[in-house]
Amino acid sequence: MRIIETGPLSLEPQTAGHAAEMFQVLCDPAIYEHENEPPASIEWLEDRFRRLESRSSADGTEQWLNWVVHFSGSELIGYVQATVNATGEAAIAYVLASAYWGRGLATQAVRAMMSELSGHYGVRRFTAVLKTSNLRSLRLLERLGFLMATPELHLKYRVDPDEVLMILDSTKGRPD
Numbered sequence: 602m603r604i605i606e607t608g609p610l611s612l613e614p615q616t617a618g619h620a621a622e623m624f625q626v627l628c629d630p631a632i633y634e635h636e637n638e639p640p641a642s643i644e645w646l647e648d649r650f651r652r653l654e655s656r657s658s659a660d661g662t663e664q665w666l667n668w669v670v671h672f673s674g675s676e677l678i679g680y681v682q683a684t685v686n687a688t689g690e691a692a693i694a695y696v697l698a699s700a701y702w703g704r705g706l707a708t709q710a711v712r713a714m715m716s717e718l719s720g721h722y723g724v725r726r727f728t729a730v731l732k733t734s735n736l737r738s739l740r741l742l743e744r745l746g747f748l749m750a751t752p753e754l755h756l757k758y759r760v761d762p763d764e765v766l767m768i769l770d771s772t773k774g775r776p777d
Contacts, residue, residue: 602656602666603721607713610706612668612681616654619669620647622677631699635732662687664722670710672701679707681714683724690726691718695741702737708744715745719771727769730760742767 605612613619624643633639640646653665664685672678679697693714697707718724729747731738747767750758760766 602668603717605668605713605717607709609673610710610713611671611674612710612713612717613671615650615667615669615680615682617647617651619677620650623650623669623680626677626679626698627696629698629700631702632696635735635738666714666718666722668714670697670706672706679710681710683714683718685718685722685724688726689723690728691715691722691724692728692730694729708741711741712745715769725770725772727771728758729767730758730764731767733763733765739765739767742769745769 602614604614615623621643624640624646627646628639630639640649650667653667656665657663658665665682666685667680667682669677670679670681678701679695681693681695683691683693685691693711695707695711695714697710701707715724715727718727727747728750729738729742731742747769750760750766750768754768755766758766
């Protein structure tokens with residue numbers, strides 16, 4: 602993995618050394634309006650980040666690619682991540698502290714990650730699952746060209762009834 606520069610953002614490969622600063626970012630309650638909860642402790646987060654440093658699932662079938670997002674060369678403001686499988690598909694996720702919402706920074710960070718995944722990891726299809734109530738995330742994905750998946754794909758991917766599956770397939774231009 603390498604550092605990705607894009608405008609005022611720098612995406613740096615995530616390591617256990619980022620845990621303390623990321624813990625502060627991930628304690629922002631606004632992040633959890635739609636799902637999940639903050640990490641239990643800095644130690645818990647450090648252990649999780651250490652496991653992810655392998656960059657690979659135990660069976661070797663997936664690549665775990667995680668970057669922390671720096672703003673203007675200094676503070677951490679969130680992360681972007683992808684789980685890449687052997688078929689060239691990446692499940693993506695992203696989190697930015699709420700103080701940075703509404704500036705286009707998440708879109709810029711995710712776009713830069715997707716470009717890296719396409720150019721250096723052979724990814725041709727991107728997926729993202731989100732809560733239907735998370736309109737901010739839905740708009741971000743739509744700005745990036747994602748489309749809602751078919752009902753059949755929602756079943757195939759085992760998407761919960763209160764979630765939506767968004768897909769961007771660069772080989773087809775549509776999610777089927």
